[in-house]
Amino acid sequence: MQNKGYPTQWLEQLKQKNDIVSVVSRYVRLDKKGSRYWGCCPFHNEKTPSFAVMQEDGVFYCFGCKEHGDVISFVQKIESCEFMDAVKILAEQAHMEVPQFQGDEDTHKRAKQRERLLLLLDATWRHYQENLYKSEAKPAQEYIKLRGFTKRELDDFKLGYSLNWTEMLDYLKGKGFTEQEMVDANVAQRKDGRCYDVMAQRLIFPIFNSFNECVGFSARVLEKTDFAKYKNTAETPVFQKSKVVFGINLLKAQKQAGLLDKIIIVEGQIDVIAMHRAGFKNTVAVMGSALTVDNANILKKISKNIVLCFDGDGAGQKATLHSLQVLDKDEFNIRIVALPDGQDPDELLKNKGKEYLAGLIENAMPVMDYLIEVEKQKYDLSLADEKGKFASAVLVHLRKLDSPAEQEPYLEKLRDLTAIPIDVLRRDLVRGASKDNKAVKLEKKEVESVLISRENGNIRAVKFVLSSLIHNKEYVNKKIDYTKLLPLYKDVIEKAIEGIKISSYYDLFDIDNMPVLAECLVFNFEEYNHTAERYFEECLWTLADTVLKARQQEITEEFKNCTSIEERKNIMIKLSAVSKQLREKSLEEFYVR
Numbered sequence: 001m002q003n004k005g006y007p008t009q010w011l012e013q014l015k016q017k018n019d020i021v022s023v024v025s026r027y028v029r030l031d032k033k034g035s036r037y038w039g040c041c042p043f044h045n046e047k048t049p050s051f052a053v054m055q056e057d058g059v060f061y062c063f064g065c066k067e068h069g070d071v072i073s074f075v076q077k078i079e080s081c082e083f084m085d086a087v088k089i090l091a092e093q094a095h096m097e098v099p100q101f102q103g104d105e106d107t108h109k110r111a112k113q114r115e116r117l118l119l120l121l122d123a124t125w126r127h128y129q130e131n132l133y134k135s136e137a138k139p140a141q142e143y144i145k146l147r148g149f150t151k152r153e154l155d156d157f158k159l160g161y162s163l164n165w166t167e168m169l170d171y172l173k174g175k176g177f178t179e180q181e182m183v184d185a186n187v188a189q190r191k192d193g194r195c196y197d198v199m200a201q202r203l204i205f206p207i208f209n210s211f212n213e214c215v216g217f218s219a220r221v222l223e224k225t226d227f228a229k230y231k232n233t234a235e236t237p238v239f240q241k242s243k244v245v246f247g248i249n250l251l252k253a254q255k256q257a258g259l260l261d262k263i264i265i266v267e268g269q270i271d272v273i274a275m276h277r278a279g280f281k282n283t284v285a286v287m288g289s290a291l292t293v294d295n296a297n298i299l300k301k302i303s304k305n306i307v308l309c310f311d312g313d314g315a316g317q318k319a320t321l322h323s324l325q326v327l328d329k330d331e332f333n334i335r336i337v338a339l340p341d342g343q344d345p346d347e348l349l350k351n352k353g354k355e356y357l358a359g360l361i362e363n364a365m366p367v368m369d370y371l372i373e374v375e376k377q378k379y380d381l382s383l384a385d386e387k388g389k390f391a392s393a394v395l396v397h398l399r400k401l402d403s404p405a406e407q408e409p410y411l412e413k414l415r416d417l418t419a420i421p422i423d424v425l426r427r428d429l430v431r432g433a434s435k436d437n438k439a440v441k442l443e444k445k446e447v448e449s450v451l452i453s454r455e456n457g458n459i460r461a462v463k464f465v466l467s468s469l470i471h472n473k474e475y476v477n478k479k480i481d482y483t484k485l486l487p488l489y490k491d492v493i494e495k496a497i498e499g500i501k502i503s504s505y506y507d508l509f510d511i512d513n514m515p516v517l518a519e520c521l522v523f524n525f526e527e528y529n530h531t532a533e534r535y536f537e538e539c540l541w542t543l544a545d546t547v548l549k550a551r552q553q554e555i556t557e558e559f560k561n562c563t564s565i566e567e568r569k570n571i572m573i574k575l576s577a578v579s580k581q582l583r584e585k586s587l588e589e590f591y592v593r
Contacts, residue, residue, distance in 0.1 A: 004507050005101045005108070006087065011072070011507045014087065017094035020071040020503075021055045027078050027301075034526065042078060042301060043067045045331045054522060058503035061522035068511070068518045070503040079210060080243075080298050084111055089211075110237065117185045117238050120177050121214040124187050125206035127171050128160025128199075128217075137161040139222040140203045147346075153273050156250060160204035162219065165196040186216070186234045199231060205269045207233070208249040210298075215239045218246070218269055218287070230268075232287060242292040245299065247272045247284040254281055255302050262305035264361065265291070266345050267319065274346035278354040280361075283309075291323040296331075305333045307364050312339030317374065324367060335364035338373065368410055371397045376417070387418040395429050458546055461539035462486065463516060467523035468536055469496040470505070475533035477540065481592045485543040492517060541585055548589070552578045 004011065021037055024030060030037040030053060041051035041062040050064040061068040067077065075086040084101065091098045101111055131137055132154070140161040144154070153159075162168060169179070169188055179195050182188035188195045202219035209215050216233030233239050245251075246269055254260040264283040266272055275283035286295050299306065308323055310316035320336060327334055337360045339348060348357055365373070372394055379390040394414050401407050407429065415422045466489055468476050483490045495508060502521055505511060511518050528535060555575045562568050581589055 004083065005111075006099060007102070008504065008507050010099055011087075012501065012504055014090055014094060014096060015058050015071050015503050017096065018071050018090045019055065020058050020060065020074070021053055023071050023090075024053050024060060024074060041065060041067065045304065045328075052522065054502070057521070058501065059506070059521055061518070066515070066518070068522065070506040073506060078301055080301065081211070085211065113184070114237055116177075116181055117236065118213050118215075120172065120181055120185050120187065121216070121238070123172060123175050123177070124168065124185075125158055125160060125204070125214045125217070127168060128162060128204040128206070129158055130160075131163050131167075132159060132161045134161075134163070136163050139201075143203060143220075143222050147270065147274075148277070148350075149273060150277065153277055156276065157247075157269075157273055158206045158208075158214075160206065162197050162199045162202055162204060165200040168197045169195055184236065186236050186239070198233075202231065205246070207239070207244055207246060210248045210252045212249045213238075216244070240294075241287045243294040243298065244287045245284050245295055246287070247276075248298065248302075250276070251282060251284050251302060260303055262307055263299055263303050264307045264309050265299075265323070266309050267311055267316065268344075271345040274349055278349050278357070280354075280357075290319065291326045293326055296326055296328070300331055304331065305335075307335045307337060307361055309337040309339065309345055309361070309364075311344040312341050316344075320370070321374070324371075329367065334367050336367065336370040337361055337364045338370065368397060368401070372410070372413065372417075381417065387420065391418050391420055391425065392428070395425070395432055398429060399432060458542060459516075461542035463520055463523065464535065464539045465543060466492065466496075466516070467520040467525070468532075469493060470502065470520050471523065471525070472496070472499060473525070473532065473536070475536050477536075479591050480540065480587065481590055484590045485540070485547060489517070540587065544587055544590055545582065545585075548578055548582050552582070 021030060024037075024039075028039040028042050028051065030039040031049075032038075035054070035056070037053040037055060038049040039051050039053075040046050040049050041064055043062060044065040044067075046064055051060065051062045053060045059068065059070050060074055069077065072083065072086050072090060075081070075089055076083060079086065079089070081089075088098060101108055132140055144159070149159070169182060172182055172187070173179075179188065179190075182195065183190060186198060189198050199217055199219040201223075202221050205218040205220070206214045207216045207218060216236065216239035218230060218232045220230055221227055232241065235241065251260070251263065260282055262282060264275065264280055266275060266283055266285050268285055272283050272285045275281075284299075286292070306327060308320050310319045310323075316339070324334070339345070339360070343351070345357065375390055375393045375397075378393070379386040381387055381390060391414055394410070398407050398410055398414075401410075411422055411425050411429070414420070414425055465482070466486065469482060470492070482493045486493060492505075492509065495505070500508075505517065505521055509517060511521070525532060552575065555571060555578065559568060559571045559575065562571060580586070
């Protein structure tokens with residue numbers, strides 16, 4: 001069993017005051033059917049609801065992607081936050097005071113460090129912001145004026161300035177923070193035994209998570225230097241570059257206000273601020289323009305409608321193609337804005353105005369149209385052989401579409417661009433697909449292996465008996481010692497006999513690594529109607545039969561290796577007793593003593 005760091009009784013009270021249906025309904029539309037609430041899973045893309053919420057038990061389960069948990073783990077997963085953060089969110093909603101964390105020493109130490117680093121970073125961005133308005137910040141003030149940032153953008157994005165190499169460190173020391181804490185937060189670094197401000201003499205862009213906590217910084221140099229133009233916080237206990245989305249806190253606020261229909265992704269902080277100034281407040285950027293799987297997982301919980309609006313140059317096109325590899329087309333509805341050559345959103349807004357950019361966004365291209373445009377740039381379609389190469393390249397993309405109905409419009413478009421008969425294109429499309437037949441056959445074999453290994457009667461018996469114990473069904477035979485039948489679930493059985501609430505299992509066990517227990521917690525007994533008691537008895541014998549036959553095998557092996565006649569007689573007596581139990585289907589062996 002695990003220690004979540006808070007008293008089990010307090011966690012249970014927290015969950016009682018945060019009704020799981022009410023919490024989930026803030027993110028997912030739920031409809032009640034029978035005793036359960038159903039909706040489309042927020043953790044994977046689906047059209048037919050397979051996401052179930054059991055209000056009385058306080059748990060959820062997706063029968064599609066197998067995500068599961070209680071109200072705390074739901075908040076963890078939907079908000080992409082740690083357990084302690086989810087607890088704080090729910091405690092705040094329930095107006096409950098969070099008790100002192102009592103986890104293991106390492107966990108407690110990490111939690112304390114995280115709390116200190118967040119306090120330090122909060123003090124840091126606020127002081128950087130104060131510095132921006134001082135006379136020594138003239139380089140930053142001139143740059144802001146050049147960019148046309150208004151007071152609204154400065155306040156929304158908390159822009160600041162680092163005056164020199166040591167001023168911030170002296171300020172933080174005065175606030176009670178140590179040099180080591182500054183180094184741990186990557187606000188400072190050491191060189192030749194001395195500490196200095198990592199972002200010295202740069203314009204500061206604080207980076208916030210979705211809870212409005214500052215976790216790091218990005219900073220721009222303002223004068224000619226040999227240093228890189230932009231510098232980002234290195235990896236720390238609270239900052240992981242692959243999970244950072246610049247502007248996520250403002251994006252989340254837009255969703256909570258009901259103003260979000262899609263997310264626009266651009267390359268950098270300056271572009272995000274320019275887009276917000278122009279009214280596109282649904283704009284964010286990822287660090288280094290390289291979208292990651294973690295970024296995608298964070299964004300899809302806010303909106304699955306994505307518009308990629310990267311710079312109109314080779315690097316922007318590369319970033320777009322990379323993003324398309326990361327964004328699962330089945331998880332997202334993706335559109336792409338192809339900006340004019342060499343232009344970024346900030347420049348385009350200055351040169352053409354927000355109405356022009358709004359038109360580009362409104363008419364953003366579907367993925368396949370964009371890929372065709374990219375391939376067109378590589379070939380001279382006035383030449384016959386180039387047309388053939390272009391067609392072959394496009395067909396590679398078309399084979400990734402799910403159905404002929406999706407492929408057909410693009411085959412017609414390809415025909416119009418190349419003058420190649422559509423029957424020829426269709427034949428090449430199929431011929432190319434046939435090259436993958438080997439892979440398809442292998443995939444079929446994998447599917448067959450899954451079907452062959454699907455749960456057998458023994459696993460079904462384990463699940464039904466364990467589920468019946470957990471849900472305290474009236475037909476459960478109280479005479480049986482179930483730990484003898486299911487020794488691997490001894491701790492679970494003991495808690496089931498105590499009669500603890502279903503959601504409490506998530507406080508006591510690592511259910512993410514116990515898939516059988518996860519299914520038992522949400523077991524659907526309705527399909528058994530009036531046969532549950534008889535089926536339970538059948539399952540009991542299935543488990544007993546397995547245990548007895550295993551013992552029979554052990555005794556048989558013992559007999560084979562025995563040389564003493566007396567010992568053989570004793571072994572034969574034991575073997576005869578087990579055989580009799582199997583023959584008579586006796587459960588006496590498993591009664592409570």
